[in-house]
Amino acid sequence: MNLQNLRIFLKVAELEHVTRAAEELHLSQPAVTKTIHSLEQEVHLKLIERQGRRIALTNAGRVLKEYAQQLFSLEREMEDALKELRDVEGGEVRLAFNRTAGVYLLPLVVSRFRARYPQVTLHISILNSPEIVQALLNWQLDFGLVESDTSICPPELQVEMATSDELILVVAPTHKWSKLQVLPVTALNQGELILREEESVIRGMIEQELERHGVQIHSLFTLTDNEAVKQMVMSGVGAAIISAFSVQRELMRGELVHVPVSNLNLRPQLCLMRRADRRLSPAAQAFCAVLSPILEHGLEAIRASTFEGGR
CATH class of the missing domain: 3.40.190.10 (Periplasmic binding protein-like II)
Structure with a gap:
C-alpha cells in the first residue's frame, strides 16, 4: 500500500471533509478524491460515504484509520529515535494537558523544561480530559495529563504519576x-x-x-x-x-x-497517562522528569512559583 495515499486518506478521515483535507495537504480536491478511489480499489472495500458536503467513514474506513494512526505514530517514533541518536538534546514531545492544569500548571513545567532542554520541540494541546484519553488511544500523543479516576483508566493506557487538585x-x-x-x-x-x-x-x-x-x-x-x-x-x-x-x-x-465548607471533600485526581505499549523517547522521559516533582508537590509548587513571580 502506498504510504502517501494512506497519509492522504488519514487526513480526510480525521477532518471528515475532502476539501479541507485537500487545502491542508496543498493538493487539489480531484487529486484527493482520486487517491481515495484508488485506495478503495486496492482494498476492494468502500472507505467513505458522502453526507452532503462532509464524508462519513464506513466500518472499513474506521478500521483503516485506526491502523493508519498507529503506523504513522510508529513512523514519528522511529524518526525521533534516529534524531536522538544524532542529537541527544533534540527530539519532539507531543503532549496535552486538561484545561485547568494547562492554564495554571503547564507554564511552570514548560518554563523549567525549556531552561534545561531548549532544543526540544514541544507540541502542546489544551483539551478536556475525554479528548486527551481519545487522542492517546489514537496514538496522537506521547502522554497527557487528565482529570480522571485511576481505577477507570482504559486498559490500553497506564498511569505514570498522579496528584490531587482541590x-x-x-x-x-x-x-x-x-x-x-x-x-x-x-x-x-x-x-x-x-x-x-x-x-x-x-x-x-x-x-x-x-x-x-x-x-x-x-x-x-x-x-x-x-x-x-x-x-x-x-x-x-x-x-x-x-x-x-x-x-x-x-x-x-x-x-x-x-471560605472553608463543613464536610465538603472535593479532591479530583490529576493523572499523567500514556499508552502502555508505546516507548517514550528520551525527550519525553526528560519532560516527565521535570513534571514529576511539580506534580508531587502540587499546590506548594504553584504557590512558590506565584510568590516568586509576584516579587
Missing part, C-alpha cells in the same frame, strides 16, 4: 460569606453559586458531593470558562467552587477569600 469555595472580600470561619454545607443551596455548564466534569463532581449531603444546588447562573467564573466572583457577583490551582495568585493578593 476544589475550594471562594468569594470576594466584600461577599457576605467572606468573614465566616466555616460555611455550613447546607448554605450552598441559597442560589449564590456560579457554576460551570452541566457537561463540565467539575460541575458533576460538585453536584455529586453536595447530593451526598442532601444539598440541591440552585445556581446563580452558569459560565463555560473557569477564568470567566473567577473574574465574576472577584467582581463581587456570587461565589464559586473552583480549582485551588487556579486561584493562588488572587488568594495571595487578597482579591479572593477561601
Whole structure:
C-alpha cells in the first residue's frame, strides 16, 4: 500500500471533509478524491460515504484509520529515535494537558523544561480530559495529563504519576460569606453559586458531593470558562467552587477569600497517562522528569512559583 495515499486518506478521515483535507495537504480536491478511489480499489472495500458536503467513514474506513494512526505514530517514533541518536538534546514531545492544569500548571513545567532542554520541540494541546484519553488511544500523543479516576483508566493506557487538585469555595472580600470561619454545607443551596455548564466534569463532581449531603444546588447562573467564573466572583457577583490551582495568585493578593465548607471533600485526581505499549523517547522521559516533582508537590509548587513571580 502506498504510504502517501494512506497519509492522504488519514487526513480526510480525521477532518471528515475532502476539501479541507485537500487545502491542508496543498493538493487539489480531484487529486484527493482520486487517491481515495484508488485506495478503495486496492482494498476492494468502500472507505467513505458522502453526507452532503462532509464524508462519513464506513466500518472499513474506521478500521483503516485506526491502523493508519498507529503506523504513522510508529513512523514519528522511529524518526525521533534516529534524531536522538544524532542529537541527544533534540527530539519532539507531543503532549496535552486538561484545561485547568494547562492554564495554571503547564507554564511552570514548560518554563523549567525549556531552561534545561531548549532544543526540544514541544507540541502542546489544551483539551478536556475525554479528548486527551481519545487522542492517546489514537496514538496522537506521547502522554497527557487528565482529570480522571485511576481505577477507570482504559486498559490500553497506564498511569505514570498522579496528584490531587482541590476544589475550594471562594468569594470576594466584600461577599457576605467572606468573614465566616466555616460555611455550613447546607448554605450552598441559597442560589449564590456560579457554576460551570452541566457537561463540565467539575460541575458533576460538585453536584455529586453536595447530593451526598442532601444539598440541591440552585445556581446563580452558569459560565463555560473557569477564568470567566473567577473574574465574576472577584467582581463581587456570587461565589464559586473552583480549582485551588487556579486561584493562588488572587488568594495571595487578597482579591479572593477561601471560605472553608463543613464536610465538603472535593479532591479530583490529576493523572499523567500514556499508552502502555508505546516507548517514550528520551525527550519525553526528560519532560516527565521535570513534571514529576511539580506534580508531587502540587499546590506548594504553584504557590512558590506565584510568590516568586509576584516579587
